[in-house]
Amino acid sequence: MGNMIKVGMADFNICKAPDAITTLGLGSCVGIALYDANRKIAGLAHIMLPDSQAVKNNSNVAKFADTGIDACIDMMVKNGASRIGLVAKIAGGAQMFAFGSGNDMLRIGERNVIATKAKLKQLGIRILAEDTGNSYGRTIEFYPETGELLIKAVGKPPKKV
Amino acid sequence: MSDFDYSAMDSLQFDVLREIGNIGAGNATTALSQLLHSTKIDMKVPNVELLDFQDLADMIGGAENLIVGILLTLEGEIDGMMMFMMEKESAHHVINILMNRDLEDFESFTEMDLSALNEIGNIIAGAYLSSISTLTNMLITSSVPYMAIDMAGAILSVPAIEFGKVGDKALVIKTQIVEDDIEVSGYFVLIPTLESYSKIMASLGL
Numbered sequence: 429m430g431n432m433i434k435v436g437m438a439d440f441n442i443c444k445a446p447d448a449i450t451t452l453g454l455g456s457c458v459g460i461a462l463y464d465a466n467r468k469i470a471g472l473a474h475i476m477l478p479d480s481q482a483v484k485n486n487s488n489v490a491k492f493a494d495t496g497i498d499a500c501i502d503m504m505v506k507n508g509a510s511r512i513g514l515v516a517k518i519a520g521g522a523q524m525f526a527f528g529s530g531n532d533m534l535r536i537g538e539r540n541v542i543a544t545k546a547k548l549k550q551l552g553i554r555i556l557a558e559d560t561g562n563s564y565g566r567t568i569e570f571y572p573e574t575g576e577l578l579i580k581a582v583g584k585p586p587k588k589v
Numbered sequence: 590m591s592d593f594d595y596s597a598m599d600s601l602q603f604d605v606l607r608e609i610g611n612i613g614a615g616n617a618t619t620a621l622s623q624l625l626h627s628t629k630i631d632m633k634v635p636n637v638e639l640l641d642f643q644d645l646a647d648m649i650g651g652a653e654n655l656i657v658g659i660l661l662t663l664e665g666e667i668d669g670m671m672m673f674m675m676e677k678e679s680a681h682h683v684i685n686i687l688m689n690r691d692l693e694d695f696e697s698f699t700e701m702d703l704s705a706l707n708e709i710g711n712i713i714a715g716a717y718l719s720s721i722s723t724l725t726n727m728l729i730t731s732s733v734p735y736m737a738i739d740m741a742g743a744i745l746s747v748p749a750i751e752f753g754k755v756g757d758k759a760l761v762i763k764t765q766i767v768e769d770d771i772e773v774s775g776y777f778v779l780i781p782t783l784e785s786y787s788k789i790m791a792s793l794g795l
Contacts, residue, residue, distance in 0.1 A: 436641075438642045438643075453646060453741060453742020455742065456746050485755055491757070524744055
């Protein structure tokens, strides 16, 4: 077994098999696992917000769906991955609290997922699997050796996609 | 007024926020001890910290630790959120005391337990907010409480995202309450918007 590389909130990193990469306790944030299956290189981005253009302070590119995915792919390419043929698996984007309607904060998880999908589509990256929405937190682990994404949630059996 | 920059706060401003945490949690602690008919509930000296998003969940046992989070959104002259958090075991302790039950039951929450927890959150958050309202002489109203029981990282992502819109750190006014022989620890986190910070400071003449 390789090492487990941890990615925090508003952060990204990469790993190569046999190492694996994880992010803990995804709530309304979205975890995006990017994968070069030929070279067994994976990237994982943990984004918090949909759009870097919508806020003034956007210096931390890892925070946003649009810039975070780009930055993560750049890092993968620098480390030997190919930009062509990358695939993705995504998880998170939950609505942790059942806010009443009309509250913009309530839809942030959903908006993160929509922005993530739009960005991946724009880059021509296929989404092989997703486990998004609902109202619970998730811990995810990606294994570049097999291309599997393991999703753990409280009170539920772990799920492999 | 929205140009308040909390990464450039001076120690006086930190002290003010600490004092707000002190007064708010002091009231909330009194409310909780009345509710539980306990005189052993104590409050620790509050902390005001600027935390990286990655470190947020470490204050309550790490990203995967199971917690109960009760969130209220603030409206009126101060906008933002406040959150009261307890580790799951602490929440069980509180409920077991309240319901006069066996103190060893940590298995699961009934429907009744959940609504009691929600009400506890409501009462102590209300006590916290009303004291801040008095101190600053500003009107603060809050939403109904929203509750979630889940991993700390997932629950804290909600306030973190609010902070993420304006900066790369979260300002946390954290106060811990402890009941000595049964280890009830609760944490308050007050999350005003940037504009509200300016208003709080201005209301206190800073």
